[in-house]
Structure formats: structure tokens, C-alpha cells
Amino acid sequence: MTLSPRALLSLLVNGSKAVDVVTTALDTGLLDALEPGPVSLGELAGRFGMQPPRLYKFLDCLESLGFVVRDESSDDITETTYRAVPGLREAAVAAVGPDSIERDRDTYPWRRLHGRLTETLRGELSLSDDDFSWPPRTAAQTESFERSMTAGLGPVLDTVDRHADRLWPGRRRFLDVGGGAGTLAAHVLGSAPHLRADVYNLPAVAPLVARTRAGCGHPDRLGFVGGDFFAEPLPTGYDVLGFVRVLHDWPAAVARRLVEKAYAALPPGGMLLICEEFRTPDRLAVQFFWSYFLIGADSAVSRLREVEFYTALLADTGFIGIEVLPGAWELVVAHKPG
Template sequence: MNSQVVPLPLLNLTFGVHAFKALALATDLGVFTELSGSSTTVPRFAERHGIDERPAELLLTACTALGLLHLDDSGTYTNTELSQEFLVRGKPYYFGGRVAVVDRHEYPAYLKLADSLRGNYPVTWDAERQESLFAPDDPVMVEFFWEGRYTLSAFSARRVAEKLDFTAIRRVLDVGGGGGAFAVELCRHHPGVRVTIFDLPFVCDLTRTRITAAGLADRIPFVAGDFFADRLPEGHDTVLLSNILHDWNEADARRILAICADALPADGTLIICESFVGDDKRGPAPAALMSLNMLVEAWGRNYTAAEYTSWLREVGLRTERGSLLDGAPTTAALVARKARP
């Protein structure tokens, strides 16, 4: 036995469930929102939430160890910079919606991961009864998924708006843009840009309120439709696909790319934002794990940049560059341009 090899990395992996459930419970209780501009102690926290001091201390200690709370020498807990920025409801990049989706929608499905592995089918929805994951009659999806979609995408959208050159871009078609995160961030950062959200009718209805609240209704119109059944609206110099393609199997992903290419004018731009698995299929871990998540969620996986480059070439688009989105849940943006005839 190699004495230099120890099981601690494996133990740390098993702690993942404990860490996530501590985050999910504290977020669901509104702990970080409660402590925005305030503080608490174990007795005060226990009294406020109607619980004994022992469980109160255990949860607060766990959150402190995870870097979500700060404990001073007087026994007072406050938010850390991380939780203050991303776990306080109402903040621009509030991440609690994504936490709720994983807790309510994805976490239970992992109890059936072996079923998905053996049967090669998703378990977060009824594949025999529903046409797809995105069903308007699924209460969990309606209540949590689209809010979680926004919170997962908002910071990535900000990075795209900051890092990519939008000088020549005026009209963006955000295909499957429900939630509105990319539309909002692009318009906020680039006053000359208008973004059309194309998505299913019920998703458009759920997203309108957020666009209105952002004060951008005059620059972010909606077109309701199904990209497999309806022609994409014309008049856009750029098409955006953000976290769409990984939901679909290879044949459907290539079909979506062809549909988007057909909607672009000559010299038009296609932007693909995804968590790309490396071309060598060795990682990175977040993209690989999100790809595994598709086993319980849908029929796709996280594809590689090399695969996208090949598929784009088949539909007349030339990959120009890729940009890493540092610190964002979506790892990179791939930019391609439609060739002139």
C-alpha cells in the first residue's frame, strides 16, 4: 500500500451532501436575508425560528465553517461577503433560486441515479407522459425552475456582456431565453442593444414580470414559440444560445444549430454559452458533473468545443473565438460567424 495515498479526498466528497443541505436549509429559512445589515446569536436565532438552541448552533456552525457566516469572539454571527452578495434575496445576483432548484428538483432525483444509468432515461420528469422537461403543468418547474434558471445565469450573463465585443451588435435573438438573465444583462451593459426573447408561451408569461421590473420592456420584446416547430423571428444580427444545447441529444443539438444558422443573415453572429467539457474528456469537474446531471434531467450532455466547432462548420458557421467566463457558473462563450454566400 502506498503510504502517501490517504482516503481524505474521498471523505471530502461524501461531505458534499452535508454541505449542500446546510446551504439549502439556511437559504430556505432566509438566514442570509435575515442577517443582511444585521446579526444574530445562537439564542436569538433559536427564538426567532422557534427551535432549540442545539440545532440552531449546529446549523450556524456549519454555515460558518463553509464560509457563509462570520462568527466573532462575542458569539455574534454576520454574513460573509459571499453570502451578502449572492444569498440575500433581492440582490441583483441572488443565487438562492438555483439552490432551491437543486434542493427541490434535482436532489430527490439523485436517489434514482442508478435507474437513470441502467435505463438511460431522465427521472426528474415523466418521460412517458410529458413531451420534455419543460412542461407548464409541473408545479415544481413553474415555482422553482425558471427562478433558478435566472439566478444560475445572471452572473454568467454579466461576464458575457463585459467580455465579448458588442460594438457591431444591435439586435439579439435569445433563443430559449426564459428567465431573462442574458437579455437583462446585455441591455444594461450595452444601451444600443435590443434583445428578443424567444421561448415557449408559458415561459414568456413567467418572464415578462422580471423584464418589466428591470425597466427594460421597451428593449426586450417577446416572441412565443417552439424552436422545433416554429420558424425563428427574423431581423436579428446575433443569435444567442445560453445553456440550451446541453439539454438535447446530439441529433437535436445539431438540429437547433441548423435552425439558428438559418435565422442569421450573412455575416451574422451566433454565441453559445455553456459549461464545456474539455476536448480530452478529462474535466473540468463542474462541467463534467453538470453533464452527469443531464442523466437525470434530460437527454443531452455537456458537449466539447471541438464538437460544437465541427457541427457549426456543417451549417455554414465559422468559429471565431472562445472566451472563458471567469468565476461564472457557465464556463465559456463560443462565438461563430455565418459565412457570406
């Protein structure tokens, strides 16, 4: 559904009410009934103890958001049938549920810029280092940033699970470069019994990886290598390297340097994985918070790029066998010639 600018703005101005509608639909169980649909208004009203004329208007709210499809074949509203668009319940849990990334993002001090974007755009107002610094400066910032990252890892975990049979057989050591608190590295060990995974990250992140290690099912196979990928070559001895949501943080020339470092560190036949917030309309929308908040922070580039940027960069660097594996977020795999 593509709305006109006027209609979209009307929804945005009423955004908190729209979230109230979705939250109510989720909490009451209406979404569970609507998703398998079609289900009639009369049936919904009976099942949930709601009044049909009121529920009709409530469902109009959901329809205006593009979340339900209505079939109204008679003037008796109780016969009107509805069905939710596929995936609505899961999306509602992700966006308004207790572990939603939006809730987590809302804890950042975005209000410093709110209503003051003109000054911010002119460079007269910026986030301070206490508000946000990139990379994080203090232990508290590191912890809160990596928690946000972990909260958004779901699509990446789904995609590596989906392709586990392609990725890990025959591989022995995986280095997750800029691997956050180690959630992904710990996760892949579950489907790769012969793999050892290390997280390469700034030394300040070590305690967070130690915590992940203590709580994971394979602590003996999860390690940490402290370092700064700008100050030194990437460690050797790994037959798989990964950059997950790392390269978009940097300008193109820096991303290129990091991919070149990965090429240099891999053995012949070694594999590089790249998973990113590739630029699509959906991901740009989900990234809205960071696009807004980081207007006030010049250190964080936050540059969503099309997947083709990465496939071309890999080819230029000398990688072969470059493939884009499908998934919630696509995974780019590439190999150093053997």
C-alpha cells in the same frame, strides 16, 4: 489538490459537517480575514473571540478541504499562519449563501431516487411527469425551472459584460433562443443602448418574460416571441442570435439542427453566440445535482460537451470567425459569412 479516492470519500461521507464548517467560517467573518491572509491563529482567535486550540482544529477541517494553506513554523500554535485559497469567500456565498443554486436544486424531488439508484438504472423506477418533465409541462414546473436557470446565470452575465464592447457595437437586434425568463436579454440591454433584445421561448414562458420586462430598466427594448424551435424555423430579422445553455439539453443531431436553423435565420454577417456548461472537471462537479437527479428522467439529455464540439459544429455548419472568448464561462462567437 487531488485527493485519493479514500480521502475524498471520507470527506463526502462527512459532507454535511464540511458544509457546517464552511458556513460557520462565512457567517463569523473568518473567511473575510483568511482570504487576504496570511493571518496568525492568535490574531484570528483574538479578533473573533475564539479559543486557539479549538480554532486550530476548525482550521484543520478547512485545510483538509483544500480551502486554506497553513504555515506552521513553531510549536506555538498561535503563531501558525493561514491564508484562504483565492475566491473562497465568493465560492462560499455562492454555494451556501441564501441565493445558492444548490439550495434551489435541493427543492427538486431527488429523494424519490435516493437509495433506489439500482432500480432507477435498470429502468424500473423513474421520475414521474409531476416530479420533473422536460420541457416543463405545467405553469408551476415552468416557473420553478426558469427560476433555477436564472439562479445559475451569474457566470454567463459576467462573461457577456466582460465582452460587451466586442459583442454589441453595430448590432441592432438580439434574439435569445431558449432565453429562459429573459434575465440575460434584459441584462445585456444595460451595456448596449442601441440594442433591442427579444426572448424566443415556448409560449408558456411568456408571463415570466413579462414579469422580467416589468422589473427591468429598459422595458421598451425587451420583447418576447413565442414559438417552438422544433416546429418552425427560427425567426429572421435579428443580427445576433444566442443559445445559452440550450444545446446541451439535446442529442448531438438535434443540437446540429438548431445551429443550422440559426444559420438559416441570420443575415450575412450575423453573429451567433453559444454559452454552455462546457465539460470541464469544475463544471461537471457543479452539475453533479443534475447528473444525479436526471438519471431518473430520460427526456432530459443533459450532455455536457467540450467546447471543441461546438466550435467544430459551427465550422461544419458554415460559420466563420469562430472564437472562444474567455470568462467565468467561455462564450463562443461565430459569424455567418457576409
